[in-house]
Amino acid sequence: MTLENTAPEEIQSLLKPLEGESFAFACHPGVPCFTECCRDLKLLLTPYDVLRLKKSLALDASDFHEAHTRTEFDEQRGFPMVFLEMREDARKTCPFVSEKGCRVYGDRPAACRTYPIARATRMHRSHDRVQEDYYVLEEEHCRGFQEKQRWTVEEWIKDQGLDHYHEMNNQWMEIITHPRLNQGKRLSPQQQQMFFLACYDLDKFRRFISSGRFLQIFELDEKEVKAVESGDEDLLKLSFKWIRFSFCGDPVLKMREKTQNGQ
Ligand code: SF4
Numbered sequence: 001m002t003l004e005n006t007a008p009e010e011i012q013s014l015l016k017p018l019e020g021e022s023f024a025f026a027c028h029p030g031v032p033c034f035t036e037c038c039r040d041l042k043l044l045l046t047p048y049d050v051l052r053l054k055k056s057l058a059l060d061a062s063d064f065h066e067a068h069t070r071t072e073f074d075e076q077r078g079f080p081m082v083f084l085e086m087r088e089d090a091r092k093t094c095p096f097v098s099e100k101g102c103r104v105y106g107d108r109p110a111a112c113r114t115y116p117i118a119r120a121t122r123m124h125r126s127h128d129r130v131q132e133d134y135y136v137l138e139e140e141h142c143r144g145f146q147e148k149q150r151w152t153v154e155e156w157i158k159d160q161g162l163d164h165y166h167e168m169n170n171q172w173m174e175i176i177t178h179p180r181l182n183q184g185k186r187l188s189p190q191q192q193q194m195f196f197l198a199c200y201d202l203d204k205f206r207r208f209i210s211s212g213r214f215l216q217i218f219e220l221d222e223k224e225v226k227a228v229e230s231g232d233e234d235l236l237k238l239s240f241k242w243i244r245f246s247f248c249g250d251p252v253l254k255m256r257e258k259t260q261n262g263q
């Protein structure tokens with residue numbers, strides 16, 4: 001089960017299941033704790049978060065990682081996991097917070113959009129879909145819970161623009177929970193590098209597939225061919241397919257006949 005939130009382990013006990021119930025919450029510059037929560041976070045970034053943030057900051061993916069992220073490798077499987085690096089100040093402040101609020105608000109990560117709810121997901125393979133449960137994370141310092149406005153989970157998801165984030169993040173989740181990648185076999189250093197490139201450094205991945213034999217090997221549809229030239233979201237979708245084809249053995253890409261015959 002993947003819990004898409006910034007909640008560190010020690011506050012997991014603050015999670016309350018939300019089963020069709022609404023919750024009271026509002027966050028705005030008038031709350032006394034405004035921006036207090038944008039500190040000291042272990043904020044996991046999904047590939048789609050990275051895509052949106054680097055675009056918002058007009059940075060090349062490599063420059064974005066150099067300035068703002070830290071990569072850790074999952075001990076068992078060797079997956080690269082990317083975290084937003086907090087500033088090195090006394091309160092470990094998020095690099096994007098200002099007195100007026102979040103400087104990348106329109107492109108803030110899914111975890112920031114999701115709070116104060118937490119989304120727990122698991123892949124339901126027999127039905128080929130992601131199953132989800134929601135919790136509310138009632139942190140003591142957060143005064144937003146004292147506001148009058150009430151939300152259902154559906155209303156909150158819509159208000160925070162989370163639908164599209166979920167659509168993109170579900171494709172990533174399908175990979176990291178894939179049975180073939182969870183059989184105790186660790187990715188080799190070269191696979192880790194390619195996994196990182198395809199998920200988190202689309203600019204380099206684009207150069208890799210444009211200059212190599214990728215287009216000669218795979219039969220791509222029109223949208224995918226265009227994505228190789230430009231268009232980050234479609235390229236990320238193609239990257240996910242390439243990972244599933246290459247690392248998970250899923251037949252989601254088709255090889256050209258000549259290539260299959262070794263010609
Ligand atoms: S602590 Fe809660 S109310 Fe205060 S800024 Fe953060 S999310 Fe908003």
Ligand code: SF4
Nearest residue numbers: 038094096097102112
């Ligand atoms: S990205 Fe924005 S909302 Fe998220 S922690 Fe940083 S300043 Fe806060």
